[in-house]
Structure formats: C-alpha cells, structure tokens
Amino acid sequence: MKKILIILLLMVLLGCQTQVVEEKKVVRESAIAGSWYPNSEEEINKTLSNYFNNVEDAGLENIKAIIVPHAGWRFSGRVAAAAFKQLVQHKKDYNTVLILGPSHTSSFDGASIPNATHYETPLGLVKVSDKTKQLLAEPLFNSYNEAHKKEHSIEIELPFLQYALSNFEIIPVLIGPRTTVDEINSIASTLKKYVDNNTLIVVSSDFTHYGPRYGYIPFTENVSDNIKFLDSLAIDRIKAKDAEGFAEFLSETGATICGRHAVLALLFMLQGEDITPQLISYDTSGNITGDYKNSVSYVSMVFTEPKKEPLTKDEQEFLLKLARDTLNYYYGLGEKPVIDESELSPNLKKIQGCFTTLNKNYNLRGCIGHILPQEELYKCVMDNVISAAVNDRRFLPVRADELDDIKIEISVLSVPEPLEFSSGEDLKNKLRPLVDGVVLRNGMRQSTYLPQVWEQLPDKELFLTSLCKKGGMREDCWKDTSTKVSTYQAFVFEEE
Missing domain, CATH: 3.30.1490.150 (Hypothetical protein ph0010; domain 2)
Known part of the structure; x- marks a missing residue:
C-alpha cells in the first residue's frame, strides 16, 4: 500500500513539474495617446479613415519596406498615411512587422529591444514577436528598457498598422545614437536573418530638423526651398539604395535626420536586393504652419520587389493556344478536346478562377468566367472559351465563320x-x-x-x-x- 501511495505521489509531483507555465504578459503601455494622437478607438478610426480616404492608392504590390514620419499626427499623419495606405490591399501578406526607430530620450550603443510581450494602444494590444528572444542573444542587441518607456518613434506607427493590416506581430528595435556605421551594418546583417517573405520593414524617421530649436541653421535665406533641396539629397541616396553614400551625406551636411541610423540599417539590409524605392509623399511642418523659423520634414517612401507573374510566358502561350484549339475543336466536333494532364505544369493544374473574353474588331463579342476557383485553370479556360462563344446572353452565338476574326483574351483571377x-x-x-x-x-x-x-x-x-x-x-x-x-x-x- 505504501509503495502505491509513493508512486501516486511521484506521479502527481512529476505531473506538476511538466505543466506548461503560461508566459506572464508584460505590456508596454501607451506613452503618447491623447497627446501625439487620439486616445480613443473611435477618434483614431475616424482620423485614420479621413487620412486614408484623402491619399492615393498607387496600386503598388510586393511591398517590402516603408519609411514613415513619426511626429504628432496633426503634423505628419497625412504623410505617414500615404505609405500605410499602400498596405491595405495586401493586409494578409504580413504576419510580422520589423519596426526600426531612433531613441530620442536615451543614449546607448547598438540595438535595443523592450522587455515586453505586448505594446498597448487605444486600438488594443500588439504582440511582440518571440523572435525578439533570439535577437537578444545576438551581438549588439540588448534591452535598454528605459529607452522604450517614453519613446514615440515605434508607438506612433502602431495605430496605422492596426488600421491597415490584419493579424501581425512586431519586432520593435531602437538603434542607439552612439552606434557606428560599421555596427549598424552588423545590426542590419543580423536583422536580415529574421526577415522572410511575410515580414514588412517599417523605418520610423523624420527628416531635416531646421531652426534654433534643433541647433541646425545651415542657411538663412530661401529656407523652404533649401530645406526641400537638402531633403532631396537624402532621398536621392535612399532611392539609389546607397548606404555608404547616405552615410557620407550625413557626415558632410550634418543633416538632422533623427532616424538616420534606422534608415541606414534599412539600406544595408537592401544591398544586393532587387528592390525599387519610391517617394510617396513629402511635407514640412513649416509648410503646414506657415512658420519656417523651426521646421521638421516628413517623408513617406515605399520599397517594392518586382511583380511576380503567376504564369510564365510559355504557360500563357499554352493557355491561349488551348483556348483557340478548344474553340476550333468544339465548332468542328461539338465537344471539347481531351488533354493529357501529365504534360501540364503545376500552375496550369492549379484550382483558380478565370474569365475568357472574345473580341472581334476591337469590340466585345463574348465574356464569361468563374469568379471563384472551381476547377483546374486549364479546364477553366476550356469551359469558359466555349461559354463565351455560345452562352453569353448579351450576344448571338459566335458563328464558325467568325472564328478567324476573334481575338482571345484570358484573365486569371485572384480570390475575391x-x-x-x-x-x-x-x-x-x-x-x-x-x-x-x-x-x-x-x-x-x-x-x-x-x-x-x-x-x-x-x-x-x-x-x-x-x-x-x-x-x-x-x-x-x-x-x-x-x-x-x-x-x-x-x-x-x-x-x-
């Protein structure tokens, strides 16, 4: 009996030892809601809706990174929204956002990650990625928690991300003002290991800080034009993805770009990558207030990868020939041809929506398709090229003697x-x-x-x-x- 009790006691103790202890939630509370941006969900959504509705969607795809300003929303909100607006149509593409910003309140060397599991805004909690634990084991990465408590450069971007994206986690990184160019290059190399196809990079930075308040007065005449010119020099080096040139520009001009280390880290990360930078929006507080005695510049840029075509040229040509052969076969024998699937590429056998359009002398002659994926792409094309010819109720059926004048167009659709x-x-x-x-x-x-x-x-x-x-x-x-x-x-x- 004693043995049984001892065994039971051991089982209980072992069971207790193997229980998974839930990680304690450590929330970095909002430091600037109610001052730098609204402190209620309703007001934030109202403000962002107004911003987003009044900036253009440039139709950009494969967005890898953005540079956005981080002043109070009444100053830089519209410029920031111009970049974040480009993400809305791709909200499901990202599950992780790497945010790089400067430290305005603490002086340190290297990169700092907060000791937090979540960031808080009035829109809710944003989870800090578990990847940060691995990053803290890397050289030059530490947790200077005081630097994060009042820092605005990361928090100011979070409501934009919460509004524009779906489910995502963040890797929040501050780069200290004492960090050298070589150290920034090393930090960039490390960060690059943690960036995959579902990661968005957000660089938080304002540009030129001009005037006595910032101790930077390189010119006193034509201030507006000269600020714009100075910013254009920085933007040109960013567009060229020239990390060394950007570092030289900073050294030669003393340009007061507060997030310069974060921008430089991004440029190092993009070296050798087929990425296209694009300026989306630009403004200055001097222009907004009409007072250039002290002025801060705001820049939005978007960095895109080349568009990946869903079908190769050979696959496109195959489908067009298949559509043409299917029409000829149908009009000759009244049925569809039989296709050997073993010879088809995976793309052609993918379940996908498609439309087939028939034009005659540049005029629509028939158009029918499947909006939702229902069958293999090659079958979708075969079925719909016949339907477009004989079942489009807006037109009489295509006659056999018209086939030579018909031009076929195929549209392969994304899921609505x-x-x-x-x-x-x-x-x-x-x-x-x-x-x-x-x-x-x-x-x-x-x-x-x-x-x-x-x-x-x-x-x-x-x-x-x-x-x-x-x-x-x-x-x-x-x-x-x-x-x-x-x-x-x-x-x-x-x-x-």
Whole structure:
C-alpha cells in the first residue's frame, strides 16, 4: 500500500513539474495617446479613415519596406498615411512587422529591444514577436528598457498598422545614437536573418530638423526651398539604395535626420536586393504652419520587389493556344478536346478562377468566367472559351465563320476579398481603377466587372452604376451598405 501511495505521489509531483507555465504578459503601455494622437478607438478610426480616404492608392504590390514620419499626427499623419495606405490591399501578406526607430530620450550603443510581450494602444494590444528572444542573444542587441518607456518613434506607427493590416506581430528595435556605421551594418546583417517573405520593414524617421530649436541653421535665406533641396539629397541616396553614400551625406551636411541610423540599417539590409524605392509623399511642418523659423520634414517612401507573374510566358502561350484549339475543336466536333494532364505544369493544374473574353474588331463579342476557383485553370479556360462563344446572353452565338476574326483574351483571377465600406463615397475612395475587379451582390443578384472595364468606364460612379444595372439591381445599389462588395485582381494576357 505504501509503495502505491509513493508512486501516486511521484506521479502527481512529476505531473506538476511538466505543466506548461503560461508566459506572464508584460505590456508596454501607451506613452503618447491623447497627446501625439487620439486616445480613443473611435477618434483614431475616424482620423485614420479621413487620412486614408484623402491619399492615393498607387496600386503598388510586393511591398517590402516603408519609411514613415513619426511626429504628432496633426503634423505628419497625412504623410505617414500615404505609405500605410499602400498596405491595405495586401493586409494578409504580413504576419510580422520589423519596426526600426531612433531613441530620442536615451543614449546607448547598438540595438535595443523592450522587455515586453505586448505594446498597448487605444486600438488594443500588439504582440511582440518571440523572435525578439533570439535577437537578444545576438551581438549588439540588448534591452535598454528605459529607452522604450517614453519613446514615440515605434508607438506612433502602431495605430496605422492596426488600421491597415490584419493579424501581425512586431519586432520593435531602437538603434542607439552612439552606434557606428560599421555596427549598424552588423545590426542590419543580423536583422536580415529574421526577415522572410511575410515580414514588412517599417523605418520610423523624420527628416531635416531646421531652426534654433534643433541647433541646425545651415542657411538663412530661401529656407523652404533649401530645406526641400537638402531633403532631396537624402532621398536621392535612399532611392539609389546607397548606404555608404547616405552615410557620407550625413557626415558632410550634418543633416538632422533623427532616424538616420534606422534608415541606414534599412539600406544595408537592401544591398544586393532587387528592390525599387519610391517617394510617396513629402511635407514640412513649416509648410503646414506657415512658420519656417523651426521646421521638421516628413517623408513617406515605399520599397517594392518586382511583380511576380503567376504564369510564365510559355504557360500563357499554352493557355491561349488551348483556348483557340478548344474553340476550333468544339465548332468542328461539338465537344471539347481531351488533354493529357501529365504534360501540364503545376500552375496550369492549379484550382483558380478565370474569365475568357472574345473580341472581334476591337469590340466585345463574348465574356464569361468563374469568379471563384472551381476547377483546374486549364479546364477553366476550356469551359469558359466555349461559354463565351455560345452562352453569353448579351450576344448571338459566335458563328464558325467568325472564328478567324476573334481575338482571345484570358484573365486569371485572384480570390475575391470582401471590401468593407461605410458609404458610397467611402467605397469610391477605396476602389483602384485598372487594378480592382469588382463584385457587387445585393440579395440574390450579383454582377462583376473585370479590372479591364475601367478602361471604358474610368469614372468610379459611372463604373459602379453600370455594374449595378448589369446585375439587374437598382442603379444606386453601390451606395447601399447592405450591398456586399468584393474586389479581386486579374493577370491578363491575349493573342497577338
């Protein structure tokens, strides 16, 4: 009996020892909500909605990094929003955001990561990635916790990210003001190991700080133009991805770019990469207030990778020939040809939505497709090229003697994503002409226009009104918030 009790006691003790202890939540509380930006969820969303609706979506894809300012929102909010707006259509592409910023309150050497599991803003908690634990074991990485308590350069960007993206974690890194160029290069090499295809890099930095408040008065005449010129020199070196040139520029001019070390780290990380930098927005506090005695410059830049085509040139040519052969076969024998799948590439056998468009003498002759993925791409093309020829109710069936005059166009579609909107005006602001295909659904009725239709209907209101009519809905159905809207993109190619 004693042995049984001892065994049971050991089992209990061992069981207790193997229980997983949940990590204690350590929250870095907001230090600037209510002063640098609004302190309520409602006000933040209202402010950001206004910013985002009044900046252009440039239709950029494969965004790898952005540079954004970090002043109070009333000064730099619109410039920052211009870069963050570019992320909205790709919100599911990122699960980690590496944020690089300067320390304004503490002087140290190297990189610092906060001793925190979460950052807090009025929009909720943002989880700090577990990758930070590995980073702290790397050379030049430490945790100077005091530096993070009041620092605004990271926190100021978080509500923008919470508004623009879906689920993400952050790697918050401050680079100390005493860090040398060689050390920044080493920090960049380390950080690069923690960046994958689902990581966005955000560099938080204001640019020229001019005036007695900042101890920087390199000129006293034509201040506005000279500030702009000085900033352009920095921007040109960033566009060239010239880390050494940027470092030389800082040394020669003494330029007061507060996040210069973070910018330099990004440039070192991008060396040898096929990345294209682009200036999105620029302003100065002097321009905003009308007072250039003291002025801070604000810059938004976006860094993109080359667009990855979903199909190779050979695959495009195969599908166009397949569509043409399918039409000829159908009109000759009344059925589809049989295809040997073993000879097809994986892309051609991928379940994907597609549309097939028939044009005759530059006029539409038929267009039918599947918005949602239903079957292998090659089958989608075969089925829809026949349907476009004989089942498009807007036209009489294509005659056999017309086939030589028909030009085939194929659109391979991304999966539609729901687009939330608060009003008709909000919907118009969120749509991107020539980029977005649009699906409207109201009750049991539904209609879609491919992105190419924007070429004929470039006005957003006319585009949406026509789309409502196409589906047999009220012509202003797009203003009704009960209407469900989805957007998708198309990869389009056609016969020569």
